[in-house]
Amino acid sequence: MTASLADIQDLFQDRLLTGRADIAAHLTSGGPFLSVYDHAYVARLLDIMGEDFPAVHTLLGDDAFAEAAGAYVRGHPSTARSVRWLGARFRDWLGDTPPWSDLPVVADMAAFEWGLGLAFDAPDADVLGGAALAAVPPEAWPVLGFDFHPAFNTFELSHEVAPFQQAVAREENPEAAPAPFADGAQTWAAWRDGATCQVRYRALAGDEAAGLALLRDGGDFQTLCETLAGFGEADAAAPRAAGYLRGWVEAGWITGLSAPGLSWA
Amino acid sequence: MTRCQNPFQGFGLGLRPQHFPDILGPAGAEATAGVDWFEIISENFIAVGGMPRRNLMAVRNSRPMAMHGVSLSIGAPDPLDAAYLKGLKDLVDLIEPAVVSDHLCWTGAHGVNLHDLLPLPLTEETLDHVAARVIQVQDVLGRRIVLENASTYVTFTADTMSEWDFLAELTRRADCDLLLDVNNVYVSAFNHGFDPADYLAGIPADRVRQIHLAGHEHNGDHIVDTHDAPVADPVWDLYRRAVCKFGAVPTMIERDANIPPFADLVDELDQARRLAAQALDGAAA
Incomplete structure (x- = not known):
């Protein structure tokens, strides 16, 4: 048959x-x-x-x-x-x-290359301008939620892999194998510059990484402040959160703001 | 910007990222003067942004474009991938291509994608299956699709018809068009021992919307369709015969590996242009 x-x-x-x-x-x-x-x-x-x-x-x-x-x-x-x-x-x-x-450096290198790749060709999205934060009404701030650009992504690294990867990308021979970070694992971010489409990356501070993880998981500005307060002086948390937020908006990481039950122009 | 409205005719090249600097750089107008249109690999631009999307649109605004897919998997046993089709439709709406093509093949089953153009048994069952799915795809896209003959390295004991008869009947049942890959005809003819002239004779001329040319690797007892070398002389000869039968069909060089400088591909494309002109002159004489 x-x-x-x-x-x-x-x-x-x-x-x-x-x-x-x-x-x-x-x-x-x-x-x-x-x-x-x-x-x-x-x-x-x-x-x-x-x-x-x-x-x-x-x-x-x-x-x-x-x-x-x-x-x-x-x-x-x-x-x-x-x-x-x-x-x-x-x-x-x-x-x-x-x-x-x-050989954990190998997984670190893979994480870094994958993160840069995501930043390179993720779908486009309109990012917030600086004026958007100024327009948020006071009652919205505690429950304010954030949408992130598809190209923005984070990953954990325990080794200083960037110089090695950059040398390979320039088709040069890297001088040395990546060394471990003295203070242990760090969270890094990769994203895309909106004007040039160039991929950027940097290490995040510990409280910044925790705050970003919370917001990307649906958390709001109030809980961001509470998270940052856990890392230092409680009185400094709100201005520190506002400072981070301005930086994230300037970098083009944020594409939208929303607050349940509230709307504004 | 407005999409380029030039007619889809003449001679094109596959758009490869290595060549974006040549095409979009300061000398791009001169470098691309002999290229009438470009073909993209659809999957490379579905749900993609950043520099690839920016470059794609810059090229599209200066040239007509064809979309060529590798993952439609028109012969697969799984239902058509609705998310993939939506992404394909979004890209079609964005770049307004002259042609949307894929291959007569399957690429995997049970959710797996093997990322290869796998051969189909040439039977009535397959014909029914593929024709129904082509109609489904065309309904989603709102336009005819174009299917390419893939190179094959095996045939099935279940086969009951030739590939050219299969394709001719498929175009009739599903009202789709064909992309004739002349190199693939040559490769399959060598591997399976049929006469490529029979293949050309069996293809309905009014369905051929586009022609591909590419290089291959000759291994003595079989040929592999590698797309990593210039077009071989016997394929040029077959192309000349194809032009005599099918006329001035938009033709392109397809190179996917061992990619040479852009100017080399433009030179090779000029060879296609010259051969086609000679063939058309000969046919008219």
């Missing part, structure tokens, strides 16, 4: 994902050139990983990168329409999977 289209596709996909040979029985002459598909599947995905993570590649070297990226793509078949998202879980996988998890 002739196999159905769906059956043939199941066998073909199984071949590419697991190497099993059952599809050959459905191919003319056993499919002498079936290996073209075997080779193309992994080779194409490894090329994409190399393009998305050139600094991880440099850090690991050709063989180790091929081993790591190969194991990753075999273990994580893509589910996205665009190969752009193939490496979305690479950082977490590197951090969780021996032997790469014994």
Whole structure:
């Protein structure tokens, strides 16, 4: 009996994902050139990983990168329409999977490159101007919520990976492997300059990172102030929150303000 | 800015990020003088902003554009991806392309995307399946789509018709058009032992909206469609025959790896232009 289209596709996909040979029985002459598909599947995905993570590649070297990226793509078949998202879980996988998890600088580099990539090509959005904050009515401030630009993203780093990555991006040889931060993990932000489209990044202060995490999770200005108060003098929290907010607006991180039940021009 | 309203005709190139500085730089007008239109990979610009979007629109405002997808997966067993189709429609609305194309293939099943153009058994069942899905896509996009013949490296024991008969019948049932990749015809003909002239003869001329040319890798007993080299001489010969049959169809060079300087591709495109002119002159004589 002739196999159905769906059956043939199941066998073909199984071949590419697991190497099993059952599809050959459905191919003319056993499919002498079936290996073209075997080779193309992994080779194409490894090329994409190399393009998305050139600094991880440099850090690991050709063989180790091929081993790591190969194991990753075999273990994580893509589910996205665009190969752009193939490496979305690479950082977490590197951090969780021996032997790469014994080299946390590698996961850090992957996190940094992925964050810069998100900032580079995330969808556009109109950002708030400075005047928007001045227009917020007093009664709205405590419950004020914030929308963030799609290009703005944050990630944890334990190593000073930026100089290494920048050298690789300039096609130069990095001088040294990234060193760990003396004071432990830091939260970094990456975003896109609205005028030039250039990607920017910087480390966040501890209270700033906590406040941003809270706001991106739906928190309001009042809880931002309360969070910042937990990091220092309570009286300084409100002006510190206002200062941070001005900086975030100037950087183009904020795209919208809202307060439940309130509206203003 | 207004989208370029030039007619979609002549000779184009695949738009690759490496060439944005050549195309949009100070010497861009001169560098692109021989390029009538550009084709983009649709997935590279769906839900994308920043510099890629800015560059895309700058090019679009100076040239007609074709959209060429690799993930529609028209032959897949899964339902069509509604989110993908919405993104595709949004991009169509944004850049107003002359052509929206993808491939006669499937790219994965059960939610997996293998990111390869996989072959389909050429059967009545497949024809019914693909035709119904083409109609669905065309309903969403509000326009005809264009399907390209992919290079294939296997055929199925279940096959009951040739690829050219399959495509001809598909255009009739689904009222879609075709993108004829001449290199792919040559590659598949070599790999499967059919005469490429039979392929050209079986394709309905009034359905061919666009032609692709690309390079390949010859491995002795089979050829791989690599898109990493100049167009091979036998493919140029086949192109000449295609022009004789299909006329002055918009034609482009498709290069996806080992990407040369922009000027080299413009030179190669000039070769296509010269060959097409010779073929059309010969056909008219």
